Amino acid sequence: xxxxxxxxxxxxxQEGDSAVIKCTYSDSASNYFPWYKQExxxxxxLIIDIRSNVGEKKDQRIAVTLNKTAKHFSLHITETQPExxxxxxxxxxxxxxxxxxxxxxxxxx
Amino acid sequence: GAVVSQHPxxxxxxxxxxxxxxxxxxxFQATTMFWYRxxxxxxxxxxxxxxxxxxxxxxxxVEKDKFLINHASLTLSTLTVTSxxxxxxxxxxxxxxxxxxxxxxxxxxxxxSIL
Numbered sequence: 001x002x003x004x005x006x007x008x009x010x011x012x013x014q015e016g017d018s019a020v021i022k023c024t025y026s027d028s029a030s031n032y033f034p035w036y037k038q039e040x041x042x043x044x045x046l047i048i049d050i051r052s053n054v055g056e057k058k059d060q061r062i063a064v065t066l067n068k069t070a071k072h073f074s075l076h077i078t079e080t081q082p083e084x085x086x087x088x089x090x091x092x093x094x095x096x097x098x099x100x101x102x103x104x105x106x107x108x109x
Numbered sequence: 110g111a112v113v114s115q116h117p118x119x120x121x122x123x124x125x126x127x128x129x130x131x132x133x134x135x136x137f138q139a140t141t142m143f144w145y146r147x148x149x150x151x152x153x154x155x156x157x158x159x160x161x162x163x164x165x166x167x168x169x170x171v172e173k174d175k176f177l178i179n180h181a182s183l184t185l186s187t188l189t190v191t192s193x194x195x196x197x198x199x200x201x202x203x204x205x206x207x208x209x210x211x212x213x214x215x216x217x218x219x220x221x222s223i224l
Contacts, residue, residue, distance in 0.1 A: 034212055034213070036215070041218075041220075042217050042218065043113075043115070043202050043204075043215035043216050043217045043218045044153070044202070044215045045215070046212050046213070046214060046215075049212055089152060089153070094209065095209060096143075096155065096158060097143075097155075097213060099152045099153050100152065101151075101152050102151075102152050
C-alpha cells in the first residue's frame with residue numbers, strides 16, 4: 001500500500017514569513033495529492049489539492065508543488081497569519097487516501 | 110463548498126453502551142463515505158469505506174462486528190460502536206465523496222468518551 005511521510009512534525013514561523021511542508025510517497029501509481037488543515041477539535045478541511053498531471057497549483061497564499069519523478073510534493077504558505085496556525089496533513093492516492101503524520105504549524109504574532 | 114455534517118459532536122456514556130454516529134452530506138450525494146479514527150496528536154486512521162447500498166469494506170484489524178457501518182442512502186452513513194468500552198474512546202471522523210473524481214470532505218468529528 002501507499003506510505004506517506006511528512007516533514008517537519010512541528011513548524012514555528014514569524015507572522016508574515018513563509019511556511020513549507022514536505023511529503024514523500026511510495027506508490028508511483030498515486031495520482032491525487034490533497035492537503036488538509038485541521039484545527040483543534042474539528043475535522044480536516046481541504047485547502048488545496050493537485051493531480052499528477054499538474055506540477056504546481058496556487059490559490060492565493062497557498063501553493064502546492066508536485067515532483068512525480070522524485071515522488072514528493074510540498075505545501076507552501078506565504079505571508080503567514082496567526083489564523084494559519086493548525087495541524088496540516090498531506091495525503092496521497094485516489095480512491096483511498098493515505099495520510100502523512102501531520103505538521104503542527106504555529107505562527108508567532 | 111461541499112458540507113459534511115456529523116452528529117453528535119460529543120458523546121459520554123457508560124461502558125457496555127452502543128453508540129450511533131451519523132454522517133450526512135448536506136449539499137451533494139455521496140457515493141462513498143469513509144470512517145476514520147484519530148488518537149490525540151496522531152494522524153487519521155481509516156477504519157472502513159462504505160458505498161451506498163453495499164456492505165462496508167473494513168481495514169485490517171478493524172472489527173466489523175464492533176463497528177457497524179450502514180450507508181443506506183446517498184446522503185447518510187452511520188457508524189455504531191457496539192458494546193463500547195473505555196479503549197474505544199477516541200475522535201471519530203467521517204468523510205464523504207461525490208464520486209471518484211471529487212475530493213473527500215470531512216465532518217467535524219465525534220469525540221467519544223466511554224466511562
